[in-house]
Amino acid sequence: MPDESHEHHGAHLPETGRRRLWESIRHPRSTQAVVAVVLAVVGFGAVTQVRSNDNDSDYAGYRQQDLINVLSGLADTSQRAQAELQRLSQTRSQLQSDTDQRKAALTQAQAQAQALSILAGLVPVTGPGIRITINEQVGQVSVNSFLDLLEELRSAGAEALQVNGKIRIVAQSSVETGIGGLYVDHTLVKPPFVVDAIGEPATLAGAVSFARGPQDELEEDGAVVSVVELQSMDIKSVRSDASLPQGTGGQ
Secondary structure (H helix, E strand, O other): OOOOHHHHHHOOOOHHHHHHHHHHHHOOOHHHHHHHHHHHHHHHHHHHHHHHHHHHHHHHHHHHHHHHHHHHHHHHHHHHHHHHHHHHHHHHHHHHHHHHHHEEEEHEEEEEEEHHHHOOOOOOOOEEEEEEEEEEEEOOHHHHHHHHHHHHHOOOOOEEEEEEEOEEEOOOOOOOOOOOOEEOOEEEOOEEEEEEEEHHHHHHHHHHHOOOHHHHHHHOOOOEEEEEEEEEEEOOOOOOOOOOOOOOOOO
């Protein structure tokens, strides 16, 4: 007769793979519990990583497009800024060129005005030149000899001429015979005649002393002529409307 306790044990206690799995779940050993926790954590991490990667991928795509838009806007702004900068640079260059041209024109005009003022005898002049002293000895200096002297000095480049420190010689100046001297611009000038001329000293001196030139003519009139070259001299006499040829006067 079979043992009932054995049959009961045989019917309910045989171990199978499923039963062992069930038993391990119901009554896990410590090792099994650790493995289960690790697997659970790894699984959760894997799911989270996948979701995170998906989110990052979407976000990265969005940021990239946004960045492209920003960069495109910056590129347009940069191009406009460069175009404006180039335009402003061209405007500045044009203004600078116009300013330089105006300055050059103004400088040239001022130089011309100064030169004309000097030629017209309207301003004092300082510079190198020569001083010619004419002393009458045995005769009287003729008008022609004196005029030739002034004309030769002017032709040699004299910028300014002055007689006896008080009469500025200009293109309209006149010389006439006077009693005891010469009338220069209707003002009587007595010897010794002193003519100051500003210009290149050697050139002016050569214009006086060349053969059959003014010095020879004046000496033929009975005068003694001396020429001194000066590195700096002042011509202070000036002309105005009131100093144009008028009545005669004495020295």
